[in-house]
Amino acid sequence: MMRRPYASKLIFALVATAVLIGCSERVALDVLSETEDPVYRRAKDLLARNLETEALSNFSKLITMRDGNAPESHLEAGLIYLNHRNDPISAIYHFKRFQAIKGRDPESAERDASIARVEDLVKTAKKEWITTTDAQEYRLKLLGTIEQLRSENETLKNQLREYRRQERGAFLENPTSDDTILEPVARAEPRRDQSNPPPAQRRVYVVKERDSLYKISREMYGNPNRWREILEANRNVLPSESDLQPGMSLIIP
Numbered sequence: 001m002m003r004r005p006y007a008s009k010l011i012f013a014l015v016a017t018a019v020l021i022g023c024s025e026r027v028a029l030d031v032l033s034e035t036e037d038p039v040y041r042r043a044k045d046l047l048a049r050n051l052e053t054e055a056l057s058n059f060s061k062l063i064t065m066r067d068g069n070a071p072e073s074h075l076e077a078g079l080i081y082l083n084h085r086n087d088p089i090s091a092i093y094h095f096k097r098f099q100a101i102k103g104r105d106p107e108s109a110e111r112d113a114s115i116a117r118v119e120d121l122v123k124t125a126k127k128e129w130i131t132t133t134d135a136q137e138y139r140l141k142l143l144g145t146i147e148q149l150r151s152e153n154e155t156l157k158n159q160l161r162e163y164r165r166q167e168r169g170a171f172l173e174n175p176t177s178d179d180t181i182l183e184p185v186a187r188a189e190p191r192r193d194q195s196n197p198p199p200a201q202r203r204v205y206v207v208k209e210r211d212s213l214y215k216i217s218r219e220m221y222g223n224p225n226r227w228r229e230i231l232e233a234n235r236n237v238l239p240s241e242s243d244l245q246p247g248m249s250l251i252i253p
Contacts, residue, residue: 034070037062043076052084064224068212071101075118088125088132089228095122096242097212203252213241220252229253
C-alpha cells in the first residue's frame with residue numbers, strides 16, 4: 001500500500017523536470033545572443049574552413065529558429081550569396097533584412113556605421129545583378145514590351161484619325177440633318193493576360209507585424225526560399241523587400 005504514493009510522486013517529479021527543461025531551453029534561446037548561439041558559431045567555423053554551402057545552411061537554420069530576427073546571420077548569408085553563389089538578388093534580400101532589423105536598435109554611431117556599410121554592399125550587389133544574364137534578358141523583354149506598346153499606340157491613333165475623317169465627311173454631306181448620329185469612336189478593349197488568373201482565384205496574404213518575405217514564404221509554401229516568387233508577383237505594390245509593411249495585401253502565386 002505504500003508503493004502507490006511513492007510512484008505518484010516519482011511520476012510528478014519526472015513531468016515537472018521535463019517541463020522545467022523545456023522552459024529553460026526556451027528561455028536560453030531568448031536570452032542567448034545570436035553570436036553566442038552554438039549554431040552561429042558552427043556556421044562561422046565552417047565558413048572559416050571555406051565550407052560555404054554548409055555554413056549557409058547553418059545561418060539559414062538559425063534565421064528560421066529565431067523567426068527571421070537574426071541580423072548577423074542575414075549579413076553572413078548575404079555575403080555568401082554575393083561572393084560565392086553569384087546570386088546578388090538573394091544577397092540584397094539578406095542585406096535589406098539586416099538593415100531593417102538593425103534599424104530597430106537604439107541609435108548609436110556603431111549602429112549607423114554598420115547600416116551604412118551594408119548599404120554599400122547592397123549597391124555592390126545591384127551592380128553585380130546588372131551584369132547577370134537574368135538582368136540582360138529582363139532588359140530585352142522590357143524593350144520588346146515598350147516597342148509593342150508603341151506599335152499598338154500608333155495603330156490606335158491611326159484608327160482614331162480614320163474615324164474622325166469619316167465623321168467629318170458624313171457631316172459635310174448632310175450638315176442640316178437632325179437624323180445624323182455620329183457613332184462614338186470604338187475603344188480598343190485591353191487584352192487580358194491569360195498567364196495571370198483573375199484576382200478571385202489568387203491567394204491573398206495580409207502582412208502582419210514583424211513579418212518578412214522569408215517568414216511568409218515559409219508559412220504559405222512550407223519553404224522559406226520561395227520568397228522571391230512572392231516579391232515578383234507583387235512588384236506593383238512592393239518594389240523591394242524592404243518596403244514590406246504590416247497591413248499590405250500580397251498575392252501568393
